[in-house]
Amino acid sequence: MKLKTFTLSLASLASLSLLVACSQRAQQVQQPAAQQQTQQTQQSQPAASSSTQNSNQAATSSSQNTVTAQPTNIDGTYTGQDDGDRITLVVTGTTGTWTELESDGDQKVKQVTFDATNQRMIIGDDAKIYTVNGNQIVVDDMDRDPSDQIVLSK
Incomplete structure (x- = not known):
C-alpha cells in the first residue's frame, strides 16, 4: 500500500514538473513576439516625443517672453x-x-x-x-x- 502511494505521488510530481516546464516554454515563445512589438512601438515614439519636445520648447519660450524681469535694486x-x-x-x-x-x-x-x-x-x-x-x-x-x-x- 505504501509503495502504491509513493508511486502515485511520484507520478503526480512528474506530471506537475512537466506542466511547469511546458508553461515556461510557452512563455518563452510568446515573449519574443511581445518584445518585437515593444521595440516597434519604441522606435515610433522618438518622432512623437521630438514633436512634443518641440512644442514644449515653443511653449516655454513664449511663456518666458511674457515674464517681465523685476528690478533687483528696489532700495x-x-x-x-x-x-x-x-x-x-x-x-x-x-x-x-x-x-x-x-x-x-x-x-x-x-x-x-x-x-x-x-x-x-x-x-x-x-x-x-x-x-x-x-x-x-x-x-x-x-x-x-x-x-x-x-x-x-x-
Whole structure:
C-alpha cells in the first residue's frame, strides 16, 4: 500500500514538473513576439516625443517672453494704505522693515525679506507676491485676490 502511494505521488510530481516546464516554454515563445512589438512601438515614439519636445520648447519660450524681469535694486522707502492702516516699507538690498501704523495709533514693525527670482516677499511670517512697476511696489496675497492688493509708492 505504501509503495502504491509513493508511486502515485511520484507520478503526480512528474506530471506537475512537466506542466511547469511546458508553461515556461510557452512563455518563452510568446515573449519574443511581445518584445518585437515593444521595440516597434519604441522606435515610433522618438518622432512623437521630438514633436512634443518641440512644442514644449515653443511653449516655454513664449511663456518666458511674457515674464517681465523685476528690478533687483528696489532700495528706498515706500508708503501706502491698507484697510485704514498707514504702511511704510523701507527696503535695503534683499531685506527691509514693514511698519503698520494703525488708525488707533498702535504701530507694528515686521522684518521683510525679498526673493527677486520668485517675486516673493516674506513679511514677518506671511508670504506675499510682489511686482515692481516704476516707483511702485504692488503686494498681493498668494491667491492674488484684487481686494487684498496693497500699492506702495516711493
